[in-house]
Amino acid sequence: xxxxxxxxxxxxxxxxxxxxxxxxxxxxxxxxxxxxxxxxxxxxxxxxxxxxxxxxxxxxxxxxxxxxxxxxxxxxxxxxxxxxxxxxxxxxxxxxxxxxxxxxxxxxxxxxxxxxxxxxxxxxxxxxxxxxxxxxxxxxxxxxxxxxxxxxxxxxxxxxxxxxxxxxxxxxxxxxxxxxxxxxxxxxxxxxxxxxxxxxxxxxxxxxxxxxxxxxxxxxxxxxxxxxxxxxxxxxxxxxxxxxxxxxxxxxxxxxxxxxxxxxxxxxxxxxxxxxxxxxxxxxxxxxxxxxxxxxxxxxxxxxxxxxxxxxxxxxxxxxxxxxxxxxxxxxxxxxxxxxxxxxxxxxxxxxxxxxxxxxxxxxxxxxxxxxxxxxxxxxxxxxxxxxxxxxxxxxxxxxxxxxxxxxxxxxxxxxxxxxxxxxxxxxxxxxxxxxxxxxxxxxxxxxxxxxxxxxxxxxxxxxxxxxxxxxxxxxxxxxxxxxxxxxxxxxxxxxxxxxxxxxxxxxxxxxxxxxxxxxxxxxxxxxxxxxxxxxxxxxxxxxxxxxxxxxxxxxxxxxxxxxxxxxxxxxxxxxxxxxxxxxxxxxxxxxxxxxxxxxxxxxxxxxxxxxxxxxxxxxxxxxxxxxxxxxxxxxxxxxxxxxxxxxxxxxxxxxxxxxxxxxxxxxxxxxxxxx
Amino acid sequence: xxxxxxxxxxxxxxxxxxxxxxxxxxxxxxxxxxxxxxxxxxxxxxxxxxxxxxxxxxxxxxxxxxxxxxxxxx
Numbered sequence: 001x002x003x004x005x006x007x008x009x010x011x012x013x014x015x016x017x018x019x020x021x022x023x024x025x026x027x028x029x030x031x032x033x034x035x036x037x038x039x040x041x042x043x044x045x046x047x048x049x050x051x052x053x054x055x056x057x058x059x060x061x062x063x064x065x066x067x068x069x070x071x072x073x074x075x076x077x078x079x080x081x082x083x084x085x086x087x088x089x090x091x092x093x094x095x096x097x098x099x100x101x102x103x104x105x106x107x108x109x110x111x112x113x114x115x116x117x118x119x120x121x122x123x124x125x126x127x128x129x130x131x132x133x134x135x136x137x138x139x140x141x142x143x144x145x146x147x148x149x150x151x152x153x154x155x156x157x158x159x160x161x162x163x164x165x166x167x168x169x170x171x172x173x174x175x176x177x178x179x180x181x182x183x184x185x186x187x188x189x190x191x192x193x194x195x196x197x198x199x200x201x202x203x204x205x206x207x208x209x210x211x212x213x214x215x216x217x218x219x220x221x222x223x224x225x226x227x228x229x230x231x232x233x234x235x236x237x238x239x240x241x242x243x244x245x246x247x248x249x250x251x252x253x254x255x256x257x258x259x260x261x262x263x264x265x266x267x268x269x270x271x272x273x274x275x276x277x278x279x280x281x282x283x284x285x286x287x288x289x290x291x292x293x294x295x296x297x298x299x300x301x302x303x304x305x306x307x308x309x310x311x312x313x314x315x316x317x318x319x320x321x322x323x324x325x326x327x328x329x330x331x332x333x334x335x336x337x338x339x340x341x342x343x344x345x346x347x348x349x350x351x352x353x354x355x356x357x358x359x360x361x362x363x364x365x366x367x368x369x370x371x372x373x374x375x376x377x378x379x380x381x382x383x384x385x386x387x388x389x390x391x392x393x394x395x396x397x398x399x400x401x402x403x404x405x406x407x408x409x410x411x412x413x414x415x416x417x418x419x420x421x422x423x424x425x426x427x428x429x430x431x432x433x434x435x436x437x438x439x440x441x442x443x444x445x446x447x448x449x450x451x452x453x454x455x456x457x458x459x460x461x462x463x464x465x466x467x468x469x470x471x472x473x474x475x476x477x478x479x480x481x482x483x484x485x486x487x488x489x490x491x492x493x494x495x496x497x498x499x500x501x502x503x504x505x506x507x508x509x510x511x512x513x514x515x516x517x518x519x520x521x522x523x524x525x526x527x528x529x530x531x532x533x534x535x536x537x538x539x540x541x542x543x544x545x546x547x548x549x550x551x552x553x554x555x556x557x558x559x560x561x562x563x564x565x566x567x568x569x570x571x572x573x574x575x576x577x578x579x580x581x582x583x584x585x586x587x588x589x590x591x592x593x594x595x596x597x598x599x600x601x602x603x604x605x606x607x608x609x610x611x612x613x614x615x616x617x618x619x620x621x622x623x624x625x626x627x628x629x630x631x632x633x634x635x636x637x638x639x640x641x642x643x644x645x646x647x648x649x650x651x652x653x654x655x656x657x658x659x660x661x662x663x664x665x666x667x668x669x670x671x672x673x674x675x676x
Numbered sequence: 677x678x679x680x681x682x683x684x685x686x687x688x689x690x691x692x693x694x695x696x697x698x699x700x701x702x703x704x705x706x707x708x709x710x711x712x713x714x715x716x717x718x719x720x721x722x723x724x725x726x727x728x729x730x731x732x733x734x735x736x737x738x739x740x741x742x743x744x745x746x747x748x749x750x
Contacts, residue, residue, distance in 0.1 A: 195737050205738055227736070246743050247726035252687070259733040261681040275738050276706065277678045284744060299736055326735065 050077040054457045061456045062538065062570060063095045063377055063545050068133045071373045074099035074115060080351055083117035084412070084572075085452035086404040087381040087540070091575050092452040093123075094538075095546035097377050098354065104172045104180045105327050107272060108208045109145075110361055111171040114354045114376060117454075118416070119384030120152045121352040122402040129542050132360045133374025146358030155349040163343035169355055170337050174345040177201065177332035182371045185210055186257060187323030188220055191301040194232070196330050199287040199295070202280035206327040209258055209267040210369060213319020217265035219258045219310040220323060224250035226302030231293040238293045245291035255301070256310075257324045264311040266321065280334060322367045352384070377545045383452075386412040387422025389434055390441030398422035404450040406472045406572075407437040407485060413461045433484035440485055442495040444472055447581060452540055453572035471569055471582050473497075479609040479639070486611040488585070489665045499669050501660040504615035504633065506608055508601060514646065517600035518618070523593065530558040533586050534566040535579035551576045552676040553583030555591075580675045581668070588667035593653040597634060604647040610636050613654055613662075633662075679704045682742055686710070686730030690722045699730070701742070708746040723750040 053059060059072050061081045078099065087093035098114035105111070125148040128138040137146055153166035165174035173179070183193065196203060209215060227250060229242040243250050260267045267273070275281075288295050309316035333339050362370040382402035389398055390405040400422065403409070411432070414420045419431050444450065449472045455464070462483075466476040473488045492498040532554045539546040548570055554562070567586070573579055597616065608614070617631045634651035641647050655663045683701040688710060690696065698713040710718040718724050724746070732739045 193735065193737065198737070198741065205735065207735070221731075224732075224736075242740075246740055247724075248739075249726065249728045252729035253727060253732065254730075255732045255736060257733075257735075259684075259731075261733070273680075273734075275680065275734060276703075277680065281741060284741070287741070287744070290744070 050075075050079075051458070053077070054079050059099065061097050061099070061454050063097050063547060065547065067131070067375065067377065067545055069375050071375050072097070072099050074101045079456065079458045080115050080118045081454045081456040082119065082412075083121065083380060083383040083454050084386075084403070084409050085380060085383040085540075085574075086122075086402040086450075087452070088404060088450070091448075091540070092404050092450055093379060093381040093540045093542065094383065094452050094454060094574065095377055095379050095540065096454060097375055100373075100376075101353075102172050102179070103371075105182050106171045106180065106329075107206065108182070108325070108327055109357065110359050110371075110373075111169065112356045112360065112373065112376075113167065113172045114356075116150070116352045116354050116378075116380075117384050118351055119386070119412075120154070120350075121150060121380065122382035122385050123380045124150060125354055125378060125380075129379040130356075131377045131545060135374075137356075137358075137360065140358075140360065142359055146356065146360065149355050149357070151353045151355060152351070153349055155346070158346045158349040162346050163339045163341055165339065165345050166348050167353055167355060169357065171357060172355055173331070173336045174348050175331065175333060175336065175339060175343065178330070178336040180327065180329040182369070183326040183328065184371075185323045185325045185367070185369050186220075186301075187367065188304045188306055190222075190226075190303050191299075193299045193301075193326070195297050195299060196328055197296050198281075198283060199285050199289075200283050201330040201332055202282060202334055203331075204280050204329040205275045206329070207257075207273045207324045208327070209269050209271045210322040210325055210367075211269045211320050212322075214268070214317050215258070215266050215319045215321040216260070216263065216268050216317055217310055217314045218306060218308045218317040218319070218321035219256050219266050220304040220306050220321065222255045222257070222301050222304040224248070224253045224255055227255075228300040229291075229293075230298045230300065231288075232296050232298055233294045236293075238291060238297065241292035242297075257304075258321060259310065263314065265314045266310055266317060269319070280329070280331065282334070325369055354378070379540075379542045379546075381542070384412070387415065389422070389437040392438040404452050405441045405444060406449070406451045406469065406474065407441050407444075409451050410465045410469075410476070410485065411437070413465065417461055431483055433482050437485065439491070439495055440474060440487065443487060443491055444474075446494070446496050447473065448575065448577045449473065449581065450574070450578065451572040452574040453538070453570070455571065468572070471567070471573070473581070473585060475611050477610040480607065484609070486609065488611060489668065490613060490662060497665050497669050499661060499666050502613055502633070502656055502662055503660075505612040506606060507615040507617060508599070508649075509617045510619055512601050513616075513618070514600040514602070517598075517648075519598045520595055521597075522595040528590050528594070530555065530562050531587075531590070532558060532560065532562055532564045533583040534564050535569055535573070535583050536566065537569045537573035537576070537579045540574035546574070549576070551579040551583065552674075553580055553587060554674050554676075555587060556672060556674050558674075576675075580673075583675070584668045584671065584673055585664070587673065588664045588671060591667065592655050592663045594655075596637070596650065596652045598648060598650040600646050600648050602647070603641060603645045604639065604649075608636060608639055608649070610638060612636050614649070614651060616651075633660075677705055682708075682734050682739060683727075683730055683732045687728045688718065688724045688730075689726045689728060690718055691725050692721045694722060695728070697729075699724075701739075703742060708742045708749060710746075719750060 085094040098116050101115050102113040130137045151167045229239040231238050258266045360373050362372050385400050386403050386408050387398040389411045390408050469476045474485050475488050490498040532552050535551045615633050620630045621627045633654050633656045635654035636651045638650040680703045686699040687697045688699050696712050700711050710724045
């Protein structure tokens with residue numbers, strides 16, 4: 001239990017001097033009494049399934065250590081990520097491990113659909129930078145037949161034709177009730193066929209011969225007397241009704257698979273039989289009720305027998321027939337490629353999908369044909385296209401393209417919220433000041449601070465920008481009714497960290513500090529002790545799937561076993577240099593900024609905003625004859641105006657040296673650190 | 677013309693209670709037909725009512741759908 005200082009004082013007062021309050025560690029945690037019972041399990045929050053799915057590390061779109069894991073599958077309600085990156089030189093781009101959202105099978109060739117990003121991706125997918133498990137698709141034996149295709153339709157395009165699915169391959173469809181899949185192989189062990197809903201869906205059934213070597217006279221024979229038909233909904237055995245309705249005597253009939261009608265023998269491996277030969281069979285509303293079932297059924301075949309010389313006039317087969325595999329193609333539409341006008345696929349708008357066509361299934365063990373795949377990892381040099389506020393207005397408009405600038409990401413997030421539009425450049429309408437974005441982007445470029453990554457969870461835009469900005473040495477502030485991004489450290493004319501003399505934005509003295517309002521709070525000693533700063537970031541090398549890396553920054557006087565403070569920059573950072581810059585800033589701030597202040601002043605009419613540097617000069621007089629002028633420099637953290645004509649300023653210590661050069665800035669640029 | 681054989685060597689009983697052996701069940705241009713070894717198509721008064729023996733070459737779900745289609749045709 002961590003007790004605030006005020007509460008600790010209250011407890012001390014209440015419990016009197018006879019009780020001992022023990023400070024158990026240096027963080028100021030106080031234990032006032034013995035803990036006699038363990039903490040009960042917390043009650044769960046309500047309605048968190050989608051959130052927990054988003055936060056599950058196993059579903060992260062950022063590559064995890066188990067590259068060979070089974071492909072993650074998206075659940076309805078999962079967040080579509082934003083892939084925001086732009087490779088510049090040898091830095092940037094990002095690896096993505098997208099979730100699989102739909103599969104299909106067409107003539108036993110798999111189709112796999114992944115949600116890549118909200119927005120339109122600039123880069124096209126390439127085989128040599130796409131891996132399935134631990135193998136590049138380029139090196140698959142069937143690489144020549146595998147294709148990777150992006151599909152995207154803007155909201156405007158889809159609004160104009162709501163029933164047009166942006167995924168136009170004809171192999172995977174937007175309609176949730178249009179799908180295709182492979183059944184497990186049907187071999188001599190028997191078969192359990194969970195019959196699709198033929199009462200409601202147009203259907204087509206294909207069968208392929210599986211085996212090795214010559215199977216041209218091999219079939220598998222099953223006795224229909226060994227068949228059970230089960231009503232899925234009730235569990236009732238409707239076998240008798242099934243045979244009776246169709247007028248079939250199960251005791252005298254058999255089912256034979258893999259018969260070649262032309263030869264009277266068996267099909268060779270790879271032969272595909274189609275029913276119907278083309279198109280779909282229309283649904284029959286009475287399909288199941290005809291024989292007494294309430295709905296879809298399961299047909300269970302017992303064991304069968306291989307006959308390698310089904311046609312006695314032909315020589316016996318010399319190969320091995322594993323069995324046949326069924327491919328089901330189903331749809332609520334008679335022609336899935338031409339949905340009715342009532343169909344509405346607008347939920348697919350403004351998302352880039354990746355479709356892979358080709359057999360990337362797990363390799364078969366002998367006689368098995370898995371329908372699972374390993375996790376897809378794919379490298380993108382350039383992410384979604386956004387308005388490039390970082391370039392400023394060009395001929396009166398913002399250009400569009402991929403970006404690695406944090407300011408562009410911030411504006412893109414506001415764009416998604418419909419709060420700004422790059423096509424409407426009137427800045428007054430925007431909730432964020434855009435006047436300095438080009439300057440800040442230049443600063444980030446000069447300092448090597450780039451955003452290359454994935455936003456994979458549902459985040460609050462303001463919260464995300466505010467908490468991420470410091471990693472780019474920026475601060476997201478609210479002033480004068482608008483948001484703005486400001487540099488954490490003063491900038492030079494060339495938009496680098498300024499290491500020359502500062503000029504305070506304002507100077508406060510006893511003349512304009514309301515008496516009695518000045519307060520000074522020193523930073524907790526623990527926040528200033530020597531530490532190792534560990535920064536976690538992510539590699540973006542097109543040649544290897546991007547794994548997490550750490551960079552550690554410390555002063556040379558700091559022990560390697562000193563406490564570690566870690567910062568997670570894996571959302572966006574792809575270079576050790578970027579990580580090191582933030583590590584240096586954090587160490588310098590801890591070293592030099594010793595305290596914070598607050599004071600009141602008559603209402604400010606100047607436009608002081610957070611992050612600006614001010615000077616405070618005060619007379620220090622005490623009863624021991626100390627009488628001297630005290631001057632310190634601070635960085636504003638908050639300005640509050642009240643209706644009684646008072647402004648309250650809060651600021652953090654931002655010391656300068658004798659030449660008015662900011663100590664923190666100078667340390668970041670010129671200090672000596674160990675970077676590991 | 678497309679033709680798909682669904683079942684062979686069938687022993688069937690027709691509506692007129694006649695029985696036939698060696699019958700083949702096939703789909704010809706989306707029409708389901710039963711054909712005797714001598715090429716006679718079983719339909720009308722001779723339409724097939726029960727299958728009393730033989731071998732199905734397609735999954736039972738397909739056979740069932742084709743029987744139903746044959747009944748609609750008849």
